[in-house]
Amino acid sequence: KQEVTQIPAALSVPEGENLVLNCSFTDSAIYNLQWFRQDPGKGLTSLLLIQSSQREQTSGRLNASLDKSSGRSTLYIAASQPGDSATYLCAVFSGGYNKLIFGAGTRLAVHP
Amino acid sequence: NAGVTQTPKFQVLKTGQSMTLQCAQDMNHNSMYWYRQDPGMGLRLIYYSASEGTTDKGEVPNGYNVSRLNKREFSLRLESAAPSQTSVYFCASRTAGTGIETQYFGPGTRLLVL
Numbered sequence: 001k002q003e004v005t006q007i008p009a010a011l012s013v014p015e016g017e018n019l020v021l022n023c024s025f026t027d028s029a030i031y032n033l034q035w036f037r038q039d040p041g042k043g044l045t046s047l048l049l050i051q052s053s054q055r056e057q058t059s060g061r062l063n064a065s066l067d068k069s070s071g072r073s074t075l076y077i078a079a080s081q082p083g084d085s086a087t088y089l090c091a092v093f094s095g096g097y098n099k100l101i102f103g104a105g106t107r108l109a110v111h112p
Numbered sequence: 113n114a115g116v117t118q119t120p121k122f123q124v125l126k127t128g129q130s131m132t133l134q135c136a137q138d139m140n141h142n143s144m145y146w147y148r149q150d151p152g153m154g155l156r157l158i159y160y161s162a163s164e165g166t167t168d169k170g171e172v173p174n175g176y177n178v179s180r181l182n183k184r185e186f187s188l189r190l191e192s193a194a195p196s197q198t199s200v201y202f203c204a205s206r207t208a209g210t211g212i213e214t215q216y217f218g219p220g221t222r223l224l225v226l
Contacts, residue, residue, distance in 0.1 A: 003155070034214060041203060043116075044155075045219040075125070089154060098143075100204075102154035102213060 002027045002094040006103035007111045009021050013080055013096045022076040022089030031092055031093040035064050035075050038105070044107045046090075048075070114138055118203050124166040124224045125193045131174035133188040133221050135203030143206050145170075145188035145215070146178060155202060161186055193225045 003026045013019055023033070024042045032051045036044040048064040049075070056065040063076040077084060090103045118135045137144065143164045147155040147170075157170030161180040175197060177189045186205075190197060205220040 009152075036217075043219045043221075044204075046216075069149050082201040085149075099157060099160070102147075102156070104152055104154040 002030075002092065002101045002105060003025035004092055004101050005104050006090055007093040008106060009104065010090075011109070013108075015080060015082060015110055015112050017080050017110075019077050019080055019108075021077070021088050021090075021108070023075070023103055025071045025092050025094070025101075027072075027094055028071050029094065030053040030068065032091075033064075033066055033073050034091050035062075036089040036091065038089060040086075043086070044089065058065075061087055077108075080108075082110050084108060084110050113180040116200045116203055116205055118201075118218040118221050120221060121209050121219070122222045122224075124226065125190075126130060128192060129193050130189070130191050131193065131223075132190075133203075133223075134185070135187065135218060136185045136200045137203075137216070138184065138202045139205060139207075139216065140183070141190050141205035141207045142183070144180065145204040146176075146186070147204065148172065148197075148217055149162050149220075158188065158201075177179075190223075191224075192202045197223065199223060 005024045007022045034049045035047045050066040061078040066073045081102045087105045087107045089105045091100045116137045145160040146158040147156045159178040161167045164183045179187045203223045204215045206215040
């Protein structure tokens with residue numbers, strides 16, 4: 001059974017700091033891995049999608065890496081800003097073609 | 113282009129009452145999903161529909177039924193609500209493919225069962 005774990009559960013950093021969020025999964029047979037952002041009381045917004053054949057994806061200040069063999073992904077946020085404060089969710093497409101399995105998320109607070 | 117829409121945004125039910133959560137997408141996507149999100153547990157898949165006319169159980173289907181009314185609409189029904197079904201419910205959709213396409217999520221329905 002696929003399980004996705006995110007560490008840390010919560011993180012508080014000063015503005016400007018570079019930070020890393022971690023995601024691990026138990027079954028390396030995945031089609032892709034996605035990172036989502038969720039603002040309080042809102043739905044999910046896709047940030048980055050890494051296909052199983054890729055090693056990383058970048059969008060602006062965000063960089064996500066994937067090491068399928070070790071079952072790990074990291075989301076790197078450069079020069080963090082208060083507007084980055086949100087919950088970040090990692091999810092893998094696994095266990096059947098149409099199933100997205102989520103981690104519990106990392107709640108990030110960036111303070112001025 | 114509204115994306116994925118959900119109604120209602122918020123609902124309070126008494127134990128034993130029934131209700132239907134509505135979801136619609138205007139992106140011509142084949143696949144649609146219902147998730148629930150509970151504190152500290154991420155999102156869990158309740159039911160999904162790979163294409164119009166098909167539905168399948170996810171991780172936590174007990175106590176729920178679904179209907180894929182047409183390609184646009186996918187509803188979730190609680191026949192007899194229980195306090196354990198207090199949660200935030202999200203609908204999502206994606207186009208069918210080889211796994212490179214992202215899922216798009218609705219804004220959620222917050223359900224409180226007393």
